[in-house]
Amino acid sequence: MTLKNLNNSYKYRRIYDSKKSESLVMADSIGLKEDYEANENDTLSIPIIIQNVSNGPIQTIKCDIQYNESVLFLESVEVGNLTNGWTILTGDNVHSVTLTTTDSSISIKNESSGNIFNLHFNVTGNAGDTTAIYPENIDMANTANLHGSVLSTNKTVDINNETTVPSEDDSSGNGGSGGGGGGATGEEFENIASKHAQVSKVAAGEDVRYEFSEDDIDLMTIQFTSLSNEGQSKTSVEVLKDTSALVDSSAPGKVYQNLNIWVGNVAFNEDDMEDPVVGFRVSKEWISDNDVEPSSVVLCRYNDGEWTQLPTEVIDENENYFIYESETPGFSPFAISAIYEEEETSADSTTTLNESLEDRLKEEVENRAENESTVASGFGILLTVGVLMIIALLIRR
Incomplete structure (x- = not known):
């Protein structure tokens, strides 16, 4: 699909192509069924509708969708209920789409109306923005490989000032x-x-x-x-x-x-x-x-x-x-x-301080233990000396 900014809008346009028979009309119209509103940053899915197929059955549909790229971004395109089972082919640009089938049992029969494909958009515009959306350069072919024309319907999307x-x-x-x-x-x-x-x-x-x-x-x-x-x-x-x-x-x-x-x-x-x-x-x-x-x-x-x-x-x-x-x-x-x-230095300092305090506490405990041991040892020696002196005095007597 070729994307263009829209300066002028119109409701209907009849599309012709050199391959089409000038008098062959393939359907009453193709396009949007109604106008849409969307919010900023919203997602928006829009079905493209074909009305009252004639000179079918239809097995190939090609078209470009035009809209303002600064308002909408096209995420993806998928088949609709009338093209379920069809193949979607994309070119170098994801917006260039061809819908086709070789299975005549799922081709679109005469007098059919419905959704032929769905457009999934992201809203990129701001509140108050608006854009028209319409298909252009439509090329439709039937099972006899005859091409014809169709009316294109034009609708709009308005952007509100709400966020979904x-x-x-x-x-x-x-x-x-x-x-x-x-x-x-x-x-x-x-x-x-x-x-x-x-x-x-x-x-x-x-x-x-x-x-x-x-x-x-x-x-x-x-x-x-x-x-x-x-x-x-x-x-x-x-x-x-x-x-x-x-x-x-x-x-x-x-x-x-x-x-x-x-x-x-x-x-x-x-x-x-x-x-x-x-x-x-x-x-x-x-x-x-x-x-x-x-x-x-x-x-x-x-x-x-x-x-x-x-x-x-x-x-x-x-x-x-x-x-x-x-x-x-x-x-x-x-x-x-x-x-x-x-913050990192403070954390490191706190850790170092804690480690220092732990080392000092451990050293203090060890020193006290040594002191207590030394005191206990000295007391034992004095006690022994005293006992020996008493024994010596008793012997002399």
Whole structure:
């Protein structure tokens, strides 16, 4: 499916192709049955409906779906009830779809109406955004390999100003496990300072890189090597005002910025990535104000109920920022944090002090034992001498 931004909308359009007979009408219409509303960060499934098939049976359907890419991100396409058992073929772009069957028993018969395929979207737009959705470049063929035309119906999707919060089970697929990145994440709307989303092409063996340059986000890059040919992958980042609602405790140390990072979609997940690396920056002013060393900054990741400090190193600096890179095994809630060195020094000092006290106590006990032994020995000698003197006096008498 070819994706284009929409500047003009229309309700119906008749599609023709050089291979089609000018007079052959394959159905009354194809498209959406109604308008839709969705919330920010929501997921949305839209069925594409064919009405009143004619000159069938139909065995091949091709089309492009047009909509505004800045408002919606297409996760996947699946067969509908009228194409159950058909084959879906995709090209280099996951949106280029052909539905076909060679089994005449499941071809779409004349006068049939229903769902021919389903579109699964993530909402990437903001409240107040709207987009038209309609199929274009429709090519339908019947079992006699004759091609014809069909009306395309145009509907819209409007984005509301609410955020859908899924159940704990729903959010774990995107959050705690570190996978996913599509749809509502479960983060509290009031805790989100800003949201950033990008889409990139992915191909097996190639490096994928997302770059962020906005002032309100200190995440700079996300990169990995793709192990799969899935066409496209999306990254979604939520810059948070405070600790993520998806975690049970705050990150260790002095937190600089809390983030939720999701990378991938239904067709492309962490199993399709190799060597993920996150690049970020930390303000030199913040480091100075909080009296921390640049080397004490780490990226912390929350996964499986606990925070983990990821391998992090300073790779560069400029006038205002130190630049870092950190290796991560997956994506979920994160925190850029500084681990104070004095905390570690204090812990070491306490341990040393305890060990010193124990040694002194042990030495004192041993000295007392020796003293008691010495006193007891001296008393015994004096007693013996006294007894001998008494015996000597008795003998003299």
